[in-house]
Amino acid sequence: MAPLAGAGAVLAGAAAVALLSAVLVLYELPLDAVLQRAFSLHKAHSIKDMENTLQLVRNIIPPQTSKKHKGQDGRIGVVGGCQEYTGAPYFAAISALKVGADLSHVFCTREAAPVVKSYSPELIVHPVLDSPGAVHHVEEWLPRLHVLVVGPGLGRDDTLLENVKGILEAAKARDIPVVIDADGLWLIAQHPALLQGYRKAVLTPNHVEFNRLSEAVLRDPGDGSDREAVQRLSQALGNVTVVRKGERDVISDGEQVLECAQEGSSRRCGGQGDLLSGALGVLVHWALLAGPEKTKGSSPLLLAAMGACSLTRQCSHQAFQKHGRSTTTTDMIAEVGPAFHRLFET
Numbered sequence: 051m052a053p054l055a056g057a058g059a060v061l062a063g064a065a066a067v068a069l070l071s072a073v074l075v076l077y078e079l080p081l082d083a084v085l086q087r088a089f090s091l092h093k094a095h096s097i098k099d100m101e102n103t104l105q106l107v108r109n110i111i112p113p114q115t116s117k118k119h120k121g122q123d124g125r126i127g128v129v130g131g132c133q134e135y136t137g138a139p140y141f142a143a144i145s146a147l148k149v150g151a152d153l154s155h156v157f158c159t160r161e162a163a164p165v166v167k168s169y170s171p172e173l174i175v176h177p178v179l180d181s182p183g184a185v186h187h188v189e190e191w192l193p194r195l196h197v198l199v200v201g202p203g204l205g206r207d208d209t210l211l212e213n214v215k216g217i218l219e220a221a222k223a224r225d226i227p228v229v230i231d232a233d234g235l236w237l238i239a240q241h242p243a244l245l246q247g248y249r250k251a252v253l254t255p256n257h258v259e260f261n262r263l264s265e266a267v268l269r270d271p272g273d274g275s276d277r278e279a280v281q282r283l284s285q286a287l288g289n290v291t292v293v294r295k296g297e298r299d300v301i302s303d304g305e306q307v308l309e310c311a312q313e314g315s316s317r318r319c320g321g322q323g324d325l326l327s328g329a330l331g332v333l334v335h336w337a338l339l340a341g342p343e344k345t346k347g348s349s350p351l352l353l354a355a356m357g358a359c360s361l362t363r364q365c366s367h368q369a370f371q372k373h374g375r376s377t378t379t380t381d382m383i384a385e386v387g388p389a390f391h392r393l394f395e396t
């Protein structure tokens with residue numbers, strides 16, 4: 051039956067194109083001009099969608115006033131950083147500060163801590179992640195944190211991953227939002243039940259991480275568009291928000307699917323995803339705080355994701371204009387302020 055049905059579809063498709071061509075000949079319009087117009091209409095439509103969404107992102111940004119105390123605009127915790135990877139947690143934590151958080155903590159291994167501290171005096175660094183009391187230590191800090199970003203530079207050591215499992219359980223018990231990236235996604239691929247149905251979680255997989263998660267969660271990810279694949283993964287995880295990074299970022303909470311096509315650059319140096327995860331941590335806090343009047347019925351986490359994706363790509367664009375081939379993530383971080391202003395404050 052299937053081959054016959056397939057042949058029927060091909061014949062029907064060919065007949066439709068023939069009919070369309072005939073009509074176009076009648077009106078003296080070339081087929082490629084019509085198709086081009088149809089696609090540019092589609093493109094214009096998605097640019098309009100993106101602009102509407104960015105307008106809502108602007109709504110969730112807390113106003114800067116003289117009435118606030120330190121900490122109100124965001125206290126973010128990054129869980130990651132081990133012997134091999136010290137740059138990733140630094141990039142995530144400093145990006146959170148540069149976007150506008152007031153305090154940024156890093157929970158990393160004992161060995162990684164002095165290295166991360168030496169990059170920046172602005173970060174608060176806890177050398178606890180490989181200690182037997184890791185979960186307890188982070189748990190003590192949780193009441194003072196708004197969001198956890200879990201995974202940048204975490205590595206895949208079993209003891210660390212076991213500790214992170216405990217930290218995630220503790221965060222969920224307190225209803226603290228979590229952004230899961232990098233090796234945090236490796237952990238979720240091994241234990242998807244850890245986040246099943248937790249609506250305050252956002253996953254930010256790159257190409258490889260997305261395929262690994264889909265394999266683990268859906269077994270047979272099947273065919274279909276990028277949009278469908280992301281939506282399916284989100285649904286299978288109980289509507290956690292999924293941000294698949296790539297040429298276009300695809301974002302879904304299982305119900306809606308958004309795409310971010312903000313112009314970035316062709317530079318693919320490591321660390322850009324870490325910048326995104328730290329920025330997202332702050333925006334998640336702001337979006338959840340904003341309330342329905344500001345978000346106008348849109349999912350706060352989708353708005354936060356769209357904001358972080360647009361910002362990261364704009365940083366990449368601006369840094370590339372200045373540094374070209376030699377652009378690195380440090381150059382992008384220097385653009386966070388101007389890029390944020392350009393996208394959300396003008």
Ligand SMILES: NC(=O)C1=CN([C@@H]2O[C@H](COP(=O)(O)OP(=O)(O)OC[C@H]3O[C@@H](n4cnc5c(N)ncnc54)[C@H](O)[C@@H]3O)[C@@H](O)[C@H]2O)[C@@H](O)CC1
Pocket residue numbers: 134135136137138139201202203204205232233256258320321323324
């Ligand atoms: N400066 C730093 O400290 C950085 C650390 N990072 C950390 O590095 C850790 C690993 O993350 P990655 O995203 O690099 O993941 P992987 O180490 O799994 O992959 C790194 C790259 O290797 C390639 N690759 C992966 N599997 C491959 C295969 N089977 N065959 C051929 N090529 C393959 C892909 O290009 C992939 O992007 C994470 O903890 C991450 O946060 C990154 O965030 C980059 C920056």
Ligand SMILES: Nc1ncnc2c1ncn2[C@@H]1O[C@H](COP(=O)(O)OP(=O)(O)OP(=O)(O)O)[C@@H](O)[C@H]1O
Pocket residue numbers: 232255256257295296297298299314315316318319320321322323324325326359362363
């Ligand atoms: N082909 C591409 N074209 C344009 N932008 C891209 C492309 N691929 C990724 N990006 C952008 O680069 C940023 C980081 O995505 P990427 O897939 O490199 O993450 P990552 O591999 O997790 O990075 P990291 O090295 O920090 O771990 C995102 O903002 C994404 O939109």
Ligand SMILES: [Mg+2]
Pocket residue numbers: 231232256323324
């Ligand atoms: Mg990454």
